[in-house]
Amino acid sequence: MESYLTPNELWFVRHHNPVPIIDPNNYKLTVKGKGCKEVTFSLQELQEKFPKHEVDVTIQCSGNRRSHFDGVKKAQGIPWNMGGVSTARFGGARLKDVLEYCGVKDPEKHGINHVQFISQDEMLASIPIEKAFSYSGDVLLAYEMNGEEIPTDHGYPVRAVVPGYVGVRNVKWVKEVFVSEHEAEGPWQRGVAYKGFASNITDLQHLPTHIIERAAPVQEPPVTSLIVHPAHNAKVRSDTLEMKGWAYSGGGRGIVRVEVSIDGGKSWHTAELKEGSEQKLTRAWAWTFWSAHVEIPKELRGKSSEVLCRATDASYNSQPEHASSIWNVRGLCNTAWHRKTVHFD
Amino acid sequence: MESYLTPNELWFVRHHNPVPIIDPNNYKLTVKGKGCKEVTFSLQELQEKFPKHEVDVTIQCSGNRRSHFDGVKKAQGIPWNMGGVSTARFGGARLKDVLEYCGVKDPEKHGINHVQFISQDEMLASIPIEKAFSYSGDVLLAYEMNGEEIPTDHGYPVRAVVPGYVGVRNVKWVKEVFVSEHEAEGPWQRGVAYKGFASNITDLQHLPTHIIERAAPVQEPPVTSLIVHPAHNAKVRSDTLEMKGWAYSGGGRGIVRVEVSIDGGKSWHTAELKEGSEQKLTRAWAWTFWSAHVEIPKELRGKSSEVLCRATDASYNSQPEHASSIWNVRGLCNTAWHRKTVHFD
Missing domain, CATH: 3.90.420.10 (Oxidoreductase, molybdopterin-binding domain)
Structure with a gap:
C-alpha cells in the first residue's frame, strides 16, 4: 500500500x-x-x-x-x-x-x-x-x-x-x-496445475x-479484496479503526463497492474507493485501493473481534463468505471474505 | 425445461x-x-x-x-x-x-x-x-x-x-x-431503478x-443457477432424487460447474452439464441446462430436507451462500444458492 x-x-x-x-x-x-x-x-x-x-x-x-x-x-x-x-x-x-x-x-x-x-x-x-x-x-x-x-x-x-x-x-x-x-x-493449460x-x-x-x-483452466480470476491494514492480531487503542486494502476483479470488471465489518460480520460499512477507482468499469485492469474509518462501539472495548472485507465488481459478482464453499485441491482462486483478528483496548 | x-x-x-x-x-x-x-x-x-x-x-x-x-x-x-x-x-x-x-x-x-x-x-x-x-x-x-x-x-x-x-x-x-x-x-440507466x-x-x-x-448500473449479471425440478415441497418416493435446472452467467462467461446438495449443504455432488455446455466459455450467451441423480441416504428417509444448487462460471465466480450478503433495496441480482424443501418418504 x-x-x-x-x-x-x-x-x-x-x-x-x-x-x-x-x-x-x-x-x-x-x-x-x-x-x-x-x-x-x-x-x-x-x-x-x-x-x-x-x-x-x-x-x-x-x-x-x-x-x-x-x-x-x-x-x-x-x-x-x-x-x-x-x-x-x-x-x-x-x-x-x-x-x-x-x-x-x-x-x-x-x-x-x-x-x-x-x-x-x-x-x-x-x-x-x-x-x-x-x-x-x-x-x-x-x-x-x-x-x-x-x-x-x-x-x-x-x-x-x-x-x-x-x-x-x-x-x-x-x-x-x-x-x-x-x-x-x-500442464499449465491442459493439465491439473x-x-x-x-x-x-x-x-x-x-x-x-x-x-x-x-475442467476449465483459470483465466480471468474472480473478484477479491484484502485487508492490508490493520495487521492480524493488531492491538487498537484509538476510538476508530482505520482500515486499508485493495480490491480487484478479473476481466477488467471494475470494483463498484467494498464493505467492511469490525464485529465479525454483524454490521457492514461502505469503504471509500481511492486510487484505481477512476478506471473504466469495463477496463479496470489494475487494483482499486480502499479505506474506511469505523467507530469502535463500546461493547467491543476490551475484546477481540474479527474484522472483514468483501468487494463487489461491475458484474455484481461478490466474494464467497467461507473458503469451504470454493476449496479445491490445487488451492486456486481463494477469494473468500478476508478476515483478521484485532484486539480493542 | x-x-x-x-x-x-x-x-x-x-x-x-x-x-x-x-x-x-x-x-x-x-x-x-x-x-x-x-x-x-x-x-x-x-x-x-x-x-x-x-x-x-x-x-x-x-x-x-x-x-x-x-x-x-x-x-x-x-x-x-x-x-x-x-x-x-x-x-x-x-x-x-x-x-x-x-x-x-x-x-x-x-x-x-x-x-x-x-x-x-x-x-x-x-x-x-x-x-x-x-x-x-x-x-x-x-x-x-x-x-x-x-x-x-x-x-x-x-x-x-x-x-x-x-x-x-x-x-x-x-x-x-x-x-x-x-x-x-x-431512470433506467442513471437513476435508482x-x-x-x-x-x-x-x-x-x-x-x-x-x-x-x-452507483454502477447493472449491466452483466453475476453467475446464477436454479432448481426447476423437483418442485418446492415435493414428496419423493424413489431411491434417488432426480434434480434438473439451468445455470447462467453474464458477460458470456460459460458455466464450468454446477453442484447440488440434498442434505442442506453438508455434502455436494457435481451435476452433469447438458444443453448449452457446448458453448464457448468466452461467448456463452445462453443458459446451460444441468441434471443430477443423487442417492438418498438412509438417514434422510422419512424426513424433510433442504436441496440446493450452486454454479461456478468461467471466471470462477461463484454464487453467494445467503441472500443476506447481497440484499439491496431494489432487489436486483439475487443469485444466492437456490434452496427448496423436499420430503423423503
Missing part, C-alpha cells in the same frame, strides 16, 4: 523453470499459425513497427491466498499468503496490431480460437482469441515495465501482458506467438483423464 | 410504458452521435445492407428472484419469483457492422464511451462501447426471434439484443442508436444524489 504501482524490485516472482538470460541483439519473436503469415521480429522491429501502448495492470498468481485454505483442508502448491500480486505500467506493442500486421483479419472465418505464447524456457500457455483480438482487451507484447526495460526476472526482453487474466497466462521471455484452433498443450476442481475431488493422482480434460 | 429455446408466446414480458404498435413500412432507425455520420435506415435496408447474424441469447430481468429476498427484508419492485428469464435465437444486423457503415472506425480516438438505444416509447438505456464495438460481443439490432418476426410484445420490428447483459439494456422498438461520450439519461446499492441503504427517498450518481 506504499505505492499504487509496485516498484520493479519488489514485484512478486514465480517461474516454472530456470530464468533464461537473453541477449537483446539476438532476440527473435516469431508469429505464426492458422490463417497467419509467419513473421519474425527483432526487438527493435517490435518497438518501431507498432505504436507503443501503455496499460496499468495488476498481475496476481491464481494461487494467491492458497494458505488461507488451510483451515478447510491443505491444498497442493506453494502456500502463498497474500503477496502473490503486484501492479505495473507495462508498455509494448498491442497483440492485435501485431496479428493484423501478420494478416489475421477475421479470426472466426479462419477457425482461430486461441493464441498460444511460447517462452524461451519452453513454458507455454494460451488465451482465447476473443481476448487477444479485441481492441479493448489491451493485450500487449510488452518490452517496458514502469518505464524501464523489463527486468530479467519479469520476462526480459518481451513478456505477454494479458490484463485481467491470472499470472500464468502472462508468459515471460516470449519467443513465439502461435495462433491456433486449440489451446496450448502442457491451473484448473479449479470441485471440492469433493481431493486426490489428483487418481483423477480420470476425462475429468481433467473437461 | 421443456425446451432450450423458449417459444415466443411463452417469453417473459416486462415493459416500462405502453406497448407501441409500429407499421413496418414507416419504420425508421436513425444512427448518429459523436464521430458518427447520421444515417437513417428502413427495416428493409437494415435487413439487406448487413449480413444476418444469429445468436442464442438468454435474457433475464435483473429483478428475477426478487421475491427470494423477502426472507431478509422486503425489496422494492415487481416480486418476480424465478420466471423473469427466457432464451431465443435472435437474428439481425451486428451493431458493429452498422456503426462501421456509419463511419465509426476508432471509437477511442473519438472519445466514444457508450452506445445509447432509444425506443419508440422513449425508454432508453446504454451499453459501453467496448461491448458494442467488439466483434465477439455479438450485439444485434435484431429483427428475428426464433426464426420469425419479433412479436410486438418483444420489440417489433427491431430490438437491441445485448448478449450477456440484463434485460433492461435489450431495448425494444428501437428508433435511434446514439453514440456518445456519456451513458443514457433517465437498476442500481444495486449496499445492503445498509434501505430508503430510496432520502438517498443523496451523489450516492445515486456514483
Whole structure:
C-alpha cells in the first residue's frame, strides 16, 4: 500500500523453470499459425513497427491466498499468503496490431480460437482469441515495465501482458506467438496445475483423464479484496479503526463497492474507493485501493473481534463468505471474505 | 425445461410504458452521435445492407428472484419469483457492422464511451462501447426471434439484443442508436431503478444524489443457477432424487460447474452439464441446462430436507451462500444458492 504501482524490485516472482538470460541483439519473436503469415521480429522491429501502448495492470498468481485454505483442508502448491500480486505500467506493442500486421483479419472465418505464447524456457500457455483480438482487451507484447526495460526476472526482453487474466497466462521471455484452433498443450493449460476442481475431488493422482480434460483452466480470476491494514492480531487503542486494502476483479470488471465489518460480520460499512477507482468499469485492469474509518462501539472495548472485507465488481459478482464453499485441491482462486483478528483496548 | 429455446408466446414480458404498435413500412432507425455520420435506415435496408447474424441469447430481468429476498427484508419492485428469464435465437444486423457503415472506425480516438438505444416509447438505456464495438460481443439490432418476426410484445420490428447483459439494456422498438461520450439519461440507466446499492441503504427517498450518481448500473449479471425440478415441497418416493435446472452467467462467461446438495449443504455432488455446455466459455450467451441423480441416504428417509444448487462460471465466480450478503433495496441480482424443501418418504 506504499505505492499504487509496485516498484520493479519488489514485484512478486514465480517461474516454472530456470530464468533464461537473453541477449537483446539476438532476440527473435516469431508469429505464426492458422490463417497467419509467419513473421519474425527483432526487438527493435517490435518497438518501431507498432505504436507503443501503455496499460496499468495488476498481475496476481491464481494461487494467491492458497494458505488461507488451510483451515478447510491443505491444498497442493506453494502456500502463498497474500503477496502473490503486484501492479505495473507495462508498455509494448498491442497483440492485435501485431496479428493484423501478420494478416489475421477475421479470426472466426479462419477457425482461430486461441493464441498460444511460447517462452524461451519452453513454458507455454494460451488465451482465447476473443481476448487477444479485441481492441479493448489491451493485450500487449510488452518490452517496458514502469518505464524501464523489463527486468530479467519479469520476462526480459518481451513478456505477454494479458490484463485481467491470472499470472500464468502472462508468459515471460516470449519467443513465439502461435495462433491456433486449440489451446496450448502442457500442464499449465491442459493439465491439473491451473484448473479449479470441485471440492469433493481431493486426490489428483487418481483423477480420470476425462475429468481433467473437461475442467476449465483459470483465466480471468474472480473478484477479491484484502485487508492490508490493520495487521492480524493488531492491538487498537484509538476510538476508530482505520482500515486499508485493495480490491480487484478479473476481466477488467471494475470494483463498484467494498464493505467492511469490525464485529465479525454483524454490521457492514461502505469503504471509500481511492486510487484505481477512476478506471473504466469495463477496463479496470489494475487494483482499486480502499479505506474506511469505523467507530469502535463500546461493547467491543476490551475484546477481540474479527474484522472483514468483501468487494463487489461491475458484474455484481461478490466474494464467497467461507473458503469451504470454493476449496479445491490445487488451492486456486481463494477469494473468500478476508478476515483478521484485532484486539480493542 | 421443456425446451432450450423458449417459444415466443411463452417469453417473459416486462415493459416500462405502453406497448407501441409500429407499421413496418414507416419504420425508421436513425444512427448518429459523436464521430458518427447520421444515417437513417428502413427495416428493409437494415435487413439487406448487413449480413444476418444469429445468436442464442438468454435474457433475464435483473429483478428475477426478487421475491427470494423477502426472507431478509422486503425489496422494492415487481416480486418476480424465478420466471423473469427466457432464451431465443435472435437474428439481425451486428451493431458493429452498422456503426462501421456509419463511419465509426476508432471509437477511442473519438472519445466514444457508450452506445445509447432509444425506443419508440422513449425508454432508453446504454451499453459501453467496448461491448458494442467488439466483434465477439455479438450485439444485434435484431429483427428475428426464433426464426420469425419479433412479436410486438418483444420489440417489433427491431430490438437491441445485448448478449450477456440484463434485460433492461435489450431495448425494444428501437428508433435511434446514439453514440456518445456519456451513458443514457433517465431512470433506467442513471437513476435508482437498476442500481444495486449496499445492503445498509434501505430508503430510496432520502438517498443523496451523489450516492445515486456514483452507483454502477447493472449491466452483466453475476453467475446464477436454479432448481426447476423437483418442485418446492415435493414428496419423493424413489431411491434417488432426480434434480434438473439451468445455470447462467453474464458477460458470456460459460458455466464450468454446477453442484447440488440434498442434505442442506453438508455434502455436494457435481451435476452433469447438458444443453448449452457446448458453448464457448468466452461467448456463452445462453443458459446451460444441468441434471443430477443423487442417492438418498438412509438417514434422510422419512424426513424433510433442504436441496440446493450452486454454479461456478468461467471466471470462477461463484454464487453467494445467503441472500443476506447481497440484499439491496431494489432487489436486483439475487443469485444466492437456490434452496427448496423436499420430503423423503
